[in-house]
Amino acid sequence: MLEMRDMSKIFRTEQVETHALRSFDLHVREGEFVTVTGPSGSGKTTFLNIAGLLDTFSTGAYVLDGQDVSDLDDYARSKLRNRKIGFIFQGFNLLPDLNLFDNLDVPLCYRRLKRAERHQRINDALARVGLASRMKHYPSQLSGGQQQRAAIARALAGHPRLLLADEPTGNLDSQMALEVMDLLQDINRAGSTIVMVTHDPNLASRAQRNVHIVDGRVAEDPADGTIRPRPVEGTA
Amino acid sequence: MQIRFVLAALRKHRLATFLIALQISLACAVLCNACFLIVQQVHAMRIDSGVDEARLGTVKLSGFDPKSANDFNARVVDALRHVDGVQSVSVISGVPFGEPGVRAGIGLDPDYKQFGGVIDFYLGDDHAAHDFGLHLISGRMPSPDDYMPVTKFVPSNAPVLITRTLAEHLWPGQNPLGKQFWGLDTQFRVIGVLDHLSVSQPGGSEAKDPDWSVFVPAIAGPNLAGKYLIRAQPNDMPRVMREAREAALKAAPDAVLDTDQSHSLSRLRHSYFESARVMVKLLAGVVVALLGTTALGIVGLASFWVTQRRKQIGTRRALGATRGDILRYFQIENFIIVSFGILLGMLLAYGLSLELMRSYEVPRLPFGYMPIGAAALWILGQLAVLVPALRASAITPVEAIRTL
Numbered sequence A: 001m002l003e004m005r006d007m008s009k010i011f012r013t014e015q016v017e018t019h020a021l022r023s024f025d026l027h028v029r030e031g032e033f034v035t036v037t038g039p040s041g042s043g044k045t046t047f048l049n050i051a052g053l054l055d056t057f058s059t060g061a062y063v064l065d066g067q068d069v070s071d072l073d074d075y076a077r078s079k080l081r082n083r084k085i086g087f088i089f090q091g092f093n094l095l096p097d098l099n100l101f102d103n104l105d106v107p108l109c110y111r112r113l114k115r116a117e118r119h120q121r122i123n124d125a126l127a128r129v130g131l132a133s134r135m136k137h138y139p140s141q142l143s144g145g146q147q148q149r150a151a152i153a154r155a156l157a158g159h160p161r162l163l164l165a166d167e168p169t170g171n172l173d174s175q176m177a178l179e180v181m182d183l184l185q186d187i188n189r190a191g192s193t194i195v196m197v198t199h200d201p202n203l204a205s206r207a208q209r210n211v212h213i214v215d216g217r218v219a220e221d222p223a224d225g226t227i228r229p230r231p232v233e234g235t236a
Numbered sequence B: 001m002q003i004r005f006v007l008a009a010l011r012k013h014r015l016a017t018f019l020i021a022l023q024i025s026l027a028c029a030v031l032c033n034a035c036f037l038i039v040q041q042v043h044a045m046r047i048d049s050g051v052d053e054a055r056l057g058t059v060k061l062s063g064f065d066p067k068s069a070n071d072f073n074a075r076v077v078d079a080l081r082h083v084d085g086v087q088s089v090s091v092i093s094g095v096p097f098g099e100p101g102v103r104a105g106i107g108l109d110p111d112y113k114q115f116g117g118v119i120d121f122y123l124g125d126d127h128a129a130h131d132f133g134l135h136l137i138s139g140r141m142p143s144p145d146d147y148m149p150v151t152k153f154v155p156s157n158a159p160v161l162i163t164r165t166l167a168e169h170l171w172p173g174q175n176p177l178g179k180q181f182w183g184l185d186t187q188f189r190v191i192g193v194l195d196h197l198s199v200s201q202p203g204g205s206e207a208k209d210p211d212w213s214v215f216v217p218a219i220a221g222p223n224l225a226g227k228y229l230i231r232a233q234p235n236d237m238p239r240v241m242r243e244a245r246e247a248a249l250k251a252a253p254d255a256v257l258d259t260d261q262s263h264s265l266s267r268l269r270h271s272y273f274e275s276a277r278v279m280v281k282l283l284a285g286v287v288v289a290l291l292g293t294t295a296l297g298i299v300g301l302a303s304f305w306v307t308q309r310r311k312q313i314g315t316r317r318a319l320g321a322t323r324g325d326i327l328r329y330f331q332i333e334n335f336i337i338v339s340f341g342i343l344l345g346m347l348l349a350y351g352l353s354l355e356l357m358r359s360y361e362v363p364r365l366p367f368g369y370m371p372i373g374a375a376a377l378w379i380l381g382q383l384a385v386l387v388p389a390l391r392a393s394a395i396t397p398v399e400a401i402r403t404l
């Protein structure tokens, strides 16, 4: 589903060159639930942004869903993002001026889907996250947990091949975090591939596979696919 | 596709939307009316006087004894004829763009039961009709017997040349030749129809139409003296006029030369429309300033919204919006706001036009100006929003998402 080989990402500013990723190798198979952990600044977000075609990389190769995406232009990457990838952000990133229904509708419209299909998908997705009764609500009228569920519904409505989440529970209390995690696991069981960055070792340990990144490199990865629980150092 | 979302978002920003739309509507209203006034002024300035302006000049003298008018006229005309380059000299009562001459209300019957309007009478001696270069379209020019002495203001029972416009006004759809009208305690009979002959003060308040004039053949004398028409080659005019003024004063040393009126007709026309030209420039300045501030307002608000919506734009990009989608979003938004402004502006323009009609006797704004004003503002809006919209479309998803 997602294959990165010998990838590097260098940020250049006037004074410094930051090697956010170096010799980065990762292979995520279809249907996996992979969590990504690592110290702050280790390159987790950088990896996820590249995986989601939000950012480009400096060297290496990236094959997404069987397609080499290394040399795509901005337009092609936008279209691919729209069709294949669902994002869940730490800050929810719902559009504040639109109600929930319209928030879910926006990416579907970019895809030029027919009205009836859009409505079907939106209703299904909102029902799946338990927000069917709130579709006329605006983001500011919802709790943090509800907003994140709405954001998940927005990703689901696109029927993405790959769901990417960057600390989706980072802004939630532990109760709501667990709800969101349960929801993601449900979604994964239904067949979606998920890659989730998290700081929370408890959540990380619930995934089939936890990839640990240090200094822009994969430090630990039970790459054979067996579930190998591992004490996680760092913040809890 | 995006229109729905744009509308939904604008509903959440009603005040800013309303304020900018209001500014646009004001611009629209003023633009329509100002353009109309400009076009009207320009049109008025382009008036065809019906005379050979480029070849004509006039000299006006006053302060002579009316009893010696015949001798005075003879002396001055003779002196003017001897100015080098002068082709012909005639005695007249006034010229287009000169000071008001003989002007009066006329009736279609002796009792003025049927009022015909206020018109200008140009009196001229037996050279004048030819010198003016009047263009006859039907009937005949005055014959030698038609020239008669002026009793008070005009000759009694005079034959006249009438303009086509005035004839059409007095006797719509009828042949004006032989028709009569009354005025200045006498009656007139139409012998010929002129293409044009503008009143002396076109656009001035009395005559309803700038072409409501008649030419009356007359014999110079106590009541037709002091004003002379000079005909010369166009490129010779400035020199001829200079020498003519000197020659007239030399021939009549005790008379007073009217330095305001004694000029070529081209020059009289130029000064006559001086204020109209100033007004056109002023209006054009207002239009430009208004469009400029409106454009700046649009750029300002759009730039503000782009900055404010950085994160949103990044989110949209992450959700699959292409750069074109973002660009179009702002263009559609601008189109909607401007359209809303134009809608308001139409009502405002109409209201302003009614007010102008009431206060300044200008005609009602023709509806044709509305689509022109609307198109101008749509184009202006799209141009103004282009730079902020391009800036928005250049926002990369990563940098926008990072800013929480």
Ligand SMILES: Nc1ncnc2c1ncn2[C@@H]1O[C@H](COP(=O)(O)OP(=O)(O)OP(=O)(O)O)[C@@H](O)[C@H]1O
Pocket (backbone or CB within 6 Å): A011, A012, A013, A018, A019, A020, A038, A039, A040, A041, A042, A043, A044, A045, A046, A047
């Ligand atoms: N746009 C950028 N310009 C310069 N350096 C950057 C940029 N983005 C990230 N970096 C650097 O790249 C490195 C990796 O950053 P990244 O955001 O991927 O870390 P992270 O693992 O997500 O950290 P955290 O857990 O704090 O979110 C950091 O050193 C960071 O300073």
Ligand SMILES: [Mg+2]
Pocket (backbone or CB within 6 Å): A044, A045, A046
């Ligand atoms: Mg991060």
